[in-house]
Amino acid sequence: MAAEGGLKLLGLTVSPFVIRVRMALQMKRVGYEYMEQDLFTKGELLLKSNPVHMKVPVLIHDGKSICESLAIVQYVDEVWAATGTSILPADPYDRAAARFWAAYADSKLLPAWVGIMWAATEEERAEKVGDTLAAIGQLEEAFGKCSNGKPFFAGDSVGYLDLVVGSQLLWFEVLRKMFGVVVIEACRAPFLAAWVKRFWETDTAKAVVPDVGTAAEYLKKLQSHRAGATVAQLLS
Ligand SMILES: N[C@@H](CCC(=O)N[C@@H](CS)C(=O)NCC(=O)O)C(=O)O
Missing domain, CATH: 1.20.1050.10 (Glutathione S-transferase Yfyf (Class Pi); Chain A, domain 2)
Structure with missing residues (x-):
């Protein structure tokens, strides 16, 4: 999957919160740049993108940060509603x-x-x-x-x-x-x-x-x- 222009995911491979976001992006067949974070020494980009919690995952789309895994999964479902499988139930x-x-x-x-x-x-x-x-x-x-x-x-x-x-x-x-x-x-x-x-x-x-x-x-x-x-x- 080619990365969608400017779509980045700050993550940690073993994090359940990150795994669910990656699964959502996979279901939508959306490509993205994955950036593994060192949470023992947090980088500038993470601190700047999630200044409230300073946690992963953070999805960066068109220069805007979306934080909190459940919010990100719902965002992915809505933004790419026309592609891949629907994630949230319709009813x-x-x-x-x-x-x-x-x-x-x-x-x-x-x-x-x-x-x-x-x-x-x-x-x-x-x-x-x-x-x-x-x-x-x-x-x-x-x-x-x-x-x-x-x-x-x-x-x-x-x-x-x-x-x-x-x-x-x-x-x-x-x-x-x-x-x-x-x-x-x-x-x-x-x-x-x-x-x-x-x-x-x-x-x-x-x-x-x-x-x-x-x-x-x-x-x-x-x-x-x-x-x-x-x-x-x-x-x-
Ligand atoms: N409620 C958050 C939890 C995210 C979270 O706890 N992420 C952990 C990695 S599994 C983290 O970044 N921890 C860094 C810290 O606590 O400083 C979500 O759903 O995204």
């Missing part, structure tokens, strides 16, 4: 439901599994595992309602909620590999377990998601820089 109720569950996935599921990685004690880790599984339980029910018996949250193909939850799956593999925690198991979440297999097989996931080793290496790097870091800086 207003379905769109509201997808946004509701996306917000849930980022505000409840994500901090819970991040907490597993940074727990100071086994008790704390067990508590975070419990929180993660509770959130997965909610999303299992949501899958039933949103998918209407179809293969993806969005129906026949990948959509908004698939990207938001799917962008976190890489880190579930890290949790399995490094902490022995299985986040999505067929016995507890059969819909989601089947969805995960389908999701990994999509061109969208294959084109964008790095291998688990890359994410595990990044986590080790973070662990060695961790002193004093907050949860918000987990993947920074």
Whole structure:
């Protein structure tokens, strides 16, 4: 895909927030210049483009910055509405439901599994595992309602909620590999377990998601820089 004039994405390969944006751009078949950021020493362009949060992803389009992954995915869907696959559902109720569950996935599921990685004690880790599984339980029910018996949250193909939850799956593999925690198991979440297999097989996931080793290496790097870091800086 040739890069659209002036379209740049500031990112971090293993970041779930960046992965979902790259998947959205891939679904739209939009080319862009990808600029990997060193979040240990943030560059001028990142600081200037996202002065409020100083985080990736940032999409720069026609010289304007768009920040926050969910806002970027929605922006990509609207600007390139005529190309590729639609990301947000067309029906207003379905769109509201997808946004509701996306917000849930980022505000409840994500901090819970991040907490597993940074727990100071086994008790704390067990508590975070419990929180993660509770959130997965909610999303299992949501899958039933949103998918209407179809293969993806969005129906026949990948959509908004698939990207938001799917962008976190890489880190579930890290949790399995490094902490022995299985986040999505067929016995507890059969819909989601089947969805995960389908999701990994999509061109969208294959084109964008790095291998688990890359994410595990990044986590080790973070662990060695961790002193004093907050949860918000987990993947920074
Ligand atoms: N809510 C933001 C979260 C973005 C975020 O936390 N990005 C991390 C990388 S995974 C980051 O840039 N961290 C740098 C920092 O916290 O200083 C979004 O959805 O884009």
